[in-house]
Amino acid sequence: MTKEQKLDLVLLIDDDDVVNILNTIMLRQTGQVESILAIQSAEKALETLSTFQRENKWPALIFVDINMPGMDGWEFIDQFRENFSPYKQKCVICLLSSSLDPRDKQKATQSDMVDHYASKPLTKEVVHTLWKKYVDFVTT
Template sequence: MSILKKVVLIDDDQVNNFVCESIIKNENFADEVVSFEWAEDALNHLRKMADGSPDNFPDLIFLDINMPGMDGWQFIDEYKSFPESLTNKCCLFMLSSAVDRKDIITAKNLLEVKEFFSKPLSSEILNIIKEEYIKE
């Protein structure tokens, strides 16, 4: 049995999403992994969950910063409008190749972001999340 029910990946890199999905599944970290290459599509998915089936709202989101169209910062601005009853049970993590110190500091100062991780996703990162953020 997996630790979480649902994880959402938001990253414009299709290969990265495939690798992340594989790691999450191989580690039995989540029953379901849903990937989005566009932040707007992820927001629409989350809105549908919030409106129709809030029990299916993800337990965890991995979010990239630099994406075409809506970037990670704009996504977070929209994410803030979701009910706290949903966002409080969902852990949002930045998972990015961005190495700009300003981005890392900004991410760590946002209440919505639990932590900033550098790509690639690894078993070690999942273990950190399990130990520090997942209440079983």
């Protein structure tokens, strides 16, 4: 894989430090990612996206945990839609969760902001699938 094919930036949003560390390790092992930023709250992630917006940079992939204290993943998606929907064309959003509730997957499938739903732990196969979606997304 060439440098041009790598994703410049992946954003991980999960309140669990261990999950963020494991996902970061797995993302690095794929060889498909240049830079990874892990954030422990949806609120902080929205602040970071505002900064990215001002700096004219944007993550290629955003992984969002559904169940977090404070603002959960669904509220993050709603705020993303409200504040950053024009930037959706520049990224792929994946809800990543340990939830066993089938309604979460159904809701994710029906959302215009969510491109993929995956169960934890994150796998290389999921990353590769999303990498392909991103490449297809930005080249069409």
